[in-house]
Each structure stands twice: as C-alpha cells, then as structure tokens.
Amino acid sequence: MKVAFPLAPEPEAEIAEAARLLFAGPVDFLKGVVAMDGLPPADRPEVCFAGRSNAGKSSLINALTGRKGLARASNTPGRTQEINYFELGERAYLVDLPGYGFAKAPVAVVAKWQALLKNYLAGRPTLRRAFTLIDSRHGVKDVDHEIMRLLDRSAVPFQVVLTKADKIGSQAMADTVEQVREALQKHPAAYPELVITSSEKGQGIATLRAIIASLG
Numbered sequence: 230m231k232v233a234f235p236l237a238p239e240p241e242a243e244i245a246e247a248a249r250l251l252f253a254g255p256v257d258f259l260k261g262v263v264a265m266d267g268l269p270p271a272d273r274p275e276v277c278f279a280g281r282s283n284a285g286k287s288s289l290i291n292a293l294t295g296r297k298g299l300a301r302a303s304n305t306p307g308r309t310q311e312i313n314y315f316e317l318g319e320r321a322y323l324v325d326l327p328g329y330g331f332a333k334a335p336v337a338v339v340a341k342w343q344a345l346l347k348n349y350l351a352g353r354p355t356l357r358r359a360f361t362l363i364d365s366r367h368g369v370k371d372v373d374h375e376i377m378r379l380l381d382r383s384a385v386p387f388q389v390v391l392t393k394a395d396k397i398g399s400q401a402m403a404d405t406v407e408q409v410r411e412a413l414q415k416h417p418a419a420y421p422e423l424v425i426t427s428s429e430k431g432q433g434i435a436t437l438r439a440i441i442a443s444l445g
C-alpha cells in the first residue's frame with residue numbers, strides 16, 4: 230500500500246504560541262562532538278538535522294531559534310566532522326549533523342564520519358526524530374537514500390523537511406513533493422508528513438517549531 234505523505238498541518242494558535250515561546254527562550258551552543266564518548270549525557274530528548282552539504286541545516290536552526298549566527302558560529306570550515314549540540318533551554322537538544330555527500334573528501338575522513346554518524350543514529354536512545362533536509366530544487370538523491378536506509382535499520386523515525394522553498398515556483402515544488410513521496414515509499418522509518426520550509430521567508434518554521442515542541 231502506498232503511503233500518502235501529506236504536508237504537515239499548521240499548528241493551532243495556542244500550540245504555535247507555546248512553541249514560539251520555547252524557541253524564543255535561551256538557546257545555546259553546547260559543544261561539537263567528534264567521537265561517541267564526547268556525547269553529552271542522554272538526559273533529555275533530542276532531535277537532529279541531517280542532510281546533504283548545503284541543504285540548509287544551519288540556516289534552519291537559525292530560523293527556528295531566530296538567532297542568525299547561532300549555528301554558523303559552530304560550523305566553521307574545518308570543523309564539519311562535528312556533531313554540534315545546542316540546548317533548547319533545558320527542554321531538549323537540537324543536533325546539527327555535518328553535511329553528507331562530500332564527493333571530494335578523503336576516503337578515510339568519509340569513513341570516520343560515517344562510522345560516527347552510524348553509531349550516533351543507532352546508539353542514541355534519546356533521539357526522538359531525525360529531520361532529513363532535502364533541498365527543494367534537488368529532491369531526494371542517492372546519498373539521501375543511504376542515510377534514510379541507515380535510519381530505517383536503526384529504527385529512528387525521520388521526517389523530511391524540504392528547504393529553500395522560496396527558490397522555486399509552485400509547479401517545480403509540486404514535482405519535488407511528488408518525487409519525495411515516491412522515494413519515501415521505500416523507507417519504513419519515514420514519518421508520514423512532510424514539512425515545506427523557507428528559512429529565508431519563514432515558511433513552515435512555526436509548523437516545525439510545534440513539531441519539535443511536541444516531541445520534547
């Protein structure tokens with residue numbers, strides 16, 4: 230049977246406001262993690278943001294928190310192998326994963342990062358949901374399938390977030406959504422709602438905040 234993958238509904242006003250207040254509160258960079266033993270204690274729920282390099286992960290975290298330099302500050306070139314932890318008050322961790330799909334990275338670097346990612350995704354009991362970011366212009370690519378298969382195997386529910394919606398027109402967006410829906414049929418861990426976002430214009434940000442607030 231085909232899964233429909235509808236768009237996530239807009240939150241009700243009261244829920245949206247509670248989520249807005251949560252994200253308007255303190256959000257701090259905690260640490261960049263390069264090995265499993267560097268992970269902070271698994272003492273609260275967390276969500277992570279995964280996606281190909283340049284998919285818009287850091288921009289999305291900044292849009293969610295309304296703090297422009299937050300994610301970029303901890304994601305300087307040369308530190309891209311780190312798993313970056315942010316504290317959403319004391320409520321939850323927001324986790325920025327390094328971008329995948331670096332065709333030019335040395336094999337050993339890719340292998341080390343993939344091992345860390347695998348161990349993180351399979352071994353983090355408090356990971357409630359992985360948001361897999363897909364650039365609206367590009368749709369789901371092979372490397373996205375790879376990461377989704379890993380999430381399937383690790384039984385980590387993941388939810389697709391389409392990014393940069395402001396960069397394409399409505400017909401192109403409809404085509405992308407169709408391609409994503411088709412691609413997700415193969416993935417049992419896919420959460421059956423999609424979120425369309427623009428960090429630039431704010432589209433979908435309230436919806437995503439409410440989703441995260443409901444998990445924490």
Ligand SMILES: Nc1nc2c(ncn2[C@@H]2O[C@H](COP(=O)(O)OP(=O)(O)OP(=O)(O)O)[C@@H](O)[C@H]2O)c(=O)[nH]1
Pocket residue numbers: 280281282283284285286287288289304327328329392393394395396426427428429430
């Ligand atoms: N127009 C537009 N541009 C965006 C949006 N989100 C991100 N960008 C741009 O896309 C580029 C990459 O965004 P980042 O947020 O750095 O992407 P990333 O996934 O964190 O990339 P890596 O850290 O390299 O993996 C930047 O130039 C952003 O300004 C958006 O919603 N709209």
Ligand SMILES: [Mg+2]
Pocket residue numbers: 286287288304
């Ligand atoms: Mg980034």
